[in-house]
Amino acid sequence: MDMKRAYYEDVELFKSGTILFWTISLMVGLLTIPLLASNYHLYLLNLIMVHIILAVGLNILVGSTGQISLGHAGFFAIGAYATVLLMTKLGLPFFPAIIIAAFISAFFGFILGLPALRLEGPYLTIATLAFGLAIMHIIGHTELFGGRSGLSAPPLDVGIPKLGWSLVLKSDISKYYLILFFTIVMVWGAINILKTKVGRAFVAIRDSDIAAEVIGINLTIYKTLSFAVSAFYAGIAGGLFAFVLGFFDPVTFNMLLSIYFLVMIVVGGLGSVMGSITGAAFITYLMYALFKNVREVPYVGDFLVTISQRWLSITGMDNLSAIALGLVMIGIMLFEPMGIFGAWIRIKKYWKTWPF
């Protein structure tokens, strides 16, 4: 359906004028949202954007390179803790701190990528799981990292406080613009990575690593690179997450969070940047908005409360989000294995060739 006449068209960022137009309108829309939204919605948007950065990175690893990771909460935690500690203990300004934190996270990704060279399938799953658990445990038992009681983020100062040039972002609106900037840069980066030699090497490894090696792709370099890039994204997301939340402890980064990250990209669509964005937005909305306040939903909320009182327990009602997420995961896998993005492609194809 999309006819390509030259190779150059395959690497273009905007495939057509329509896409360029809609991208620009989306940007304008995103820039004007804070004027209309309430503080709570801005907080939600910030969370969504943080999760988008992470999901895009995770999708490079899982969707494009085909390596399973159940330890991404670990990289997320490294990003958050490293950013905050570099700012409070070493007094670095925000931008160098978050970049260095992301590189630390990428280094850990590289380390985790080394065993991944030999492991696959369930064995890789247990290795990444062990990594996530180990990070959570180490953070929880070291004084430097605040132990079990957690850390709180310092004021978000994007200037250079040591030179007396400081610019403290206090409101959710200013944080929104900062995170939006990071999100756009990171998403743009991911789209570009996937169009270069590196991205094509990742996809070749996913489809068949032996065949990829035969055509001259160095598996050692590209597999570890994939882990490192993915961890870099998680590090940036973690650093921003620290400031969205303001306070965090090791339990924030538990194993369930890694599972939720995986759900985001699976629901959105594996191997596509747009899929990770929709998946992250959808799942974050479900988790942090819809099911946190399910009691306020008209009719359904009352109905659920009645059921809870009659047969189940009213205090356990907060676990509805787990039930719903479980059902969403299973449903997506059974009925639309390519995720939301796959459904979108199908609908598009259907209308392009309609009435045939």
Add this chain to the structure above:
Amino acid sequence: MPVGQLIIEGLAMGACYGLFGLAVVIIYKTSEVVNFAAGEMAMFSTFIAFHVLTFYQCPFWLAFLIALVFAALLGVFIEFFFIRPAKNPTLLGLIVITLGAELLLMGLASWKWGAEQQAFSLPVSYKVTYEPIKGFIISEWAIAVFIIAAIIMTFLYLFFKYTKLGTAMRATQQNKHAAKIMGIQTDHVFVFAWAFSSVIGLIAALLLSAKAILDPQFMMEPFLRAFAAAVLGGLMSIPGVLIGGAILGLLENFLGYAWPVWKPITAFVVIVLVLCIRPSGIFAKHYVKKV
């Protein structure tokens, strides 16, 4: 703490992990699905036993039977409604489905029983102890664990080796299509494997619940350890998972005794190191994938 007791405790925990790892291995052996929901399936069945026991004042054996039947039905249900309808699933797809089932069961259990932490009383307690040889203190619970594990292991070994169904399960694992051609109803084999795995998981969870407080997350850590034990044993062999469990239990107890703070993760670190040297576990024959 004397060495003897560390060994016995470690072996008893290891036997539990091994037993629970069996639940993972049986499913993986027949259908190559890694069942991440195993822990929550066992947890849910344990809660059923607990519910019957406390609210209807049943005797323990009746509650146990009811939970057993429920566990089998739960396994059948999940296979039939969640795994079977998946169209040409990938490994990741199956992992996601079982993770979804895990979240679903955990959510349901916490909705029903999550409000307060429950104490669950088994007929065997780990507080009643004997000292047959000097320095080796063994609790009633550990004796029960050893006996039950031995019975189940022997049974499974004989089952897979000598019965028709066991042979059919092994054949299905090696080549599903060839098994179908030879007249094996692979669908029945899968359903049976899930029911079987769920029942074994329940038994392991009941044994483990003696040492833990019953709450909807009490099987998460043991599941990870059982999974690790199964991976260590190669995910395919039944003696392998038992030995993997024993190694894991001993490692955890000894390293945990040396560095109590790091007890929950030492075993995992060792396993990752082992996997780096033998990528498919200690007891697996490594099949090289064809292009």
